[in-house]
Amino acid sequence: MPVTVLLVDDEPLVRAGLRAVLAAQPDIEVVGEAADGAAVIPLVRQLRPDVVAMDVRMPLMDGIEATRTLLRTVSDPPKILVVTTFENDEYVYEALRAGADGFLLKRARPAEIVHAVRLVVEGESLLFPASVRQLAAEYGDGGGNPAARAAMERAALTEREAEVLRLMARGLSNAEIAGRLIVGTETVKSHVSAVLAKLGARDRTQAVIAAYESGFVAPG
DSSP states (O other): OOEEEEEEOSOHHHHHHHHHHHHTSTTEEEEEEESSGGGHHHHHHHHOOSEEEEESOOSSSOHHHHHHHHHHHOSSOOEEEEEESOSSOHHHHHHHHHTOOEEEETTOOHHHHHHHHHHHHHOSSOSSHHHHHHHHHHHSGGGOOHHHHHHHHHHOOOHHHHHHHHHHHTTOOHHHHHHHHTSOHHHHHHHHHHHHHHHTOSSHHHHHHHHHHHTSSOOO
16 A cells, blocks of 8 residues: 655645655655645545645644644544754754654655655654754753653663663664664564653654653753
């Protein structure tokens, strides 16, 4: 089955460009478009896309609020890629904090766009880890978020789970973590699932954001 994508951007040319790139792939299908975040919820319920590629800045409802609303109101929500003009943008970081799975630059090359969609669906690696680290360093309270620190303490990660989380934050995939720790990939998947469950994180992006904001991992 192809990966299905919903495009949300107030610029028709951006939507047309993304559609052209993604529709050219045999394993990706663009199932719908919208010009504002306010249209996301009904379209997601109707089309059930695997991924929503959504502009972070839109006139009526931006990508941050649309992400919050989507994750709060839709059961089994799709993966969310926020689309942005600027990489080092506080809006992008707020979207990640709100629950987005990653971000995509509007100037990205076609291969990068396709890779981003496939990667967030697979969920076994962090998208643009260096950029996420940079955003956390600038906008993540320097590890001084009390709620994040308390959540990390409550999680009571084992030594191995803590090690896995640190490697996740560096952007390593499950296979790469397995190679680093000299364990099987299924063992790593079990540790990742345990980390997500203990932190109450929907995916590894949210777990890594929590690690940075709690000071568990230094973003520098």
